[in-house]
Amino acid sequence: MRLTVFGTGYLGATHAACMAELGHDVVGVDVDPGKVAKLSDGVTPFFEPGLEPVLRRNLDAGRLRFTTSYPEAAAHADVHFLGVGTPQKKGEYAADLKYVHAVVDSLAPLLERPSVIIGKSTVPVGTARDLGVRARAAASVDVEVAWNPEFLREGFAVKDTLRPDRLVLGVDGARERADWVAEQVREIYAELLAAEIPFLLTDLATAELVKVSANAFLATKISFINAVSEVCEATGADVTVLADALGYDARIGRRFLNAGLGFGGGCLPKDIRAFMARSGELGADHAVAFLREVDNINMRRRTKVVDMAARAVGGSLLGANVAVLGAAFKPESDDVRDSPALNVAGMIQLHGAVVTVYDPKAVDNSRRVFPTLNYATSVAEACDRADVVLVLTEWDEFTALGPEDLNPVVRTRSIIDGRNCLERARWRRGGWVYAGLGTP
Missing domain, CATH: 3.40.50.720 (NAD(P)-binding Rossmann-like Domain)
Known part of the structure; x- marks a missing residue:
């Protein structure tokens, strides 16, 4: 299939290269000419084990290229992945969606055939629905918005894209072309589905919440063991042995029970804060109030x-x-x-x-x-x-x-x-x- 991927940061560049590895004809799009030039030369602007060989192999095969041109990207395909960043707003907990909005506002008016925009970025629940309204208002053709959240671990991003634990797709079931959207995504991931990767078809809100809920759970598990480590420090107990003992319980498991300096990076901290902010907007802030203490323990x-x-x-x-x-x-x-x-x-x-x-x-x-x-x-x-x-x-x-x-x-x-x-x-x-x- 012919695909585009908007955004060539960590998520977008990885997704573009791996979609080409699955045999698709992929164009990666970014407003930064420096990123586009590097990637076009087979050089990743960040360190990720195993990604550069995939990138170079598919550039050489002609299945992958990069551009700054939105008109070129709009003409290339009917399926457009959205992989731009959603950083934390300065001075707030909420996610900054300006890059997501910029892509949709620039792309939608250029579309000449019925198309689907498939979100990969981590966004507050309700974003996909709003983007659908936004895209259709700006386009002269039918545009669908679906959500296919990523579950990448830095250091394992290629494996997590080509052989993920699961595939989740959220679609707007009220739209007439919802089945068409699902068919497109099944075709894109045909190799993964043939390998019996679980595929979950959901509504838009559920797909958005799956990723942020997963990150909130992992953050909670890490902060839990770090809270226990504080008690261990007060009593002379050993948190590493304690974690080993907990890990034998199949309901708990040993992964993410390593006490230490805590979590960081571009996902967990900002995602749990955005989750708290969005829950507050929805009047459900009490339901995730515990995440504030998770954040406090971590810091x-x-x-x-x-x-x-x-x-x-x-x-x-x-x-x-x-x-x-x-x-x-x-x-x-x-x-x-x-x-x-x-x-x-x-x-x-x-x-x-x-x-x-x-x-x-x-x-x-x-x-x-x-x-x-x-x-x-x-x-x-x-x-x-x-x-x-x-x-x-x-x-x-x-x-x-x-x-x-x-x-x-x-x-x-x-x-x-x-x-x-x-x-x-x-x-x-x-x-x-x-x-x-x-x-x-």
Whole structure:
């Protein structure tokens, strides 16, 4: 099939490349000429394992190209995916839909044949219905709006697109062409359906709520174990063993029960806040009031690590030399949006410390956000004469470290494990002062 994908950020570029990998003729569209030029050369403007080979293979095969031209995109296909960002509004919890509106307002008047716009972005419930009204008011032909939420994990985005856990499609059942929309999507994902990926056909509101509900649940699970870790710290209990014990319960499971610095990135924090904002607009804010505490618990972990760093250097960070290993919000990503690691590094610097950060992939992005921090090109350089070392992103390079690796370079043998990812007994045997979150 001939498809377009509007937006070539993390979601859009991945979706465009993977739709071409499924054999479709795909045009990716973006208003940023720099992004379009990079992608056209087979270079992703962000780090995502496995994506560049898929991108280059399909560019070479002629199944994929990128453009800034909306008229070209409108003429290319009748099925248009919407993958632009929905960031948090400045000074508010609500999602900013200006990029979504811009695509629909620009695309709809250019359509010359009956078409469908399929949303991938995470949006407040009710957005798809409103976009349908908006698109049909601007178009001279019949336009349908459907919603097909993404469930991508950074670091696993290609796998999650080509072999997802499930496919969800929301359609407006009151529209005469609702069945046609579903048929188009089934044809797009024919290979996935043949592989028996579950396909759920829903109304628009349910499809919108599935993604934000999934993120809210995961955020709640992470904050739950971090709340328990606070109790563990007060009692001397071990949250890692406790989580293992909980994980054997099939009703609970072990995934996302890792206590530590908490969640960040471009999805979970802003999505749960937008969920709270939209629920308030609908008069159902009481139903998700618990998410405010979920958010509070998560943010409290960051200040906890700053306090731990201060204690590790004698009570005051003023003049201390602090090494921070990790800047991305998670491993296998260069994403520093709302990164707990980078946030902690910045707060420690504001307390007067000299902070040196090293991350295998996220240094360039970090420098753009926090240019005043020092940045290193290796673990050894970051830890040179450090008074305390903080491990804040669980990259394999860091979890493989042992005391013997850092003994020659640090000034004080003190390490804070912000992700509970190190073998603490090994570090203590090596003569280090080890501190984790929720662990004795």
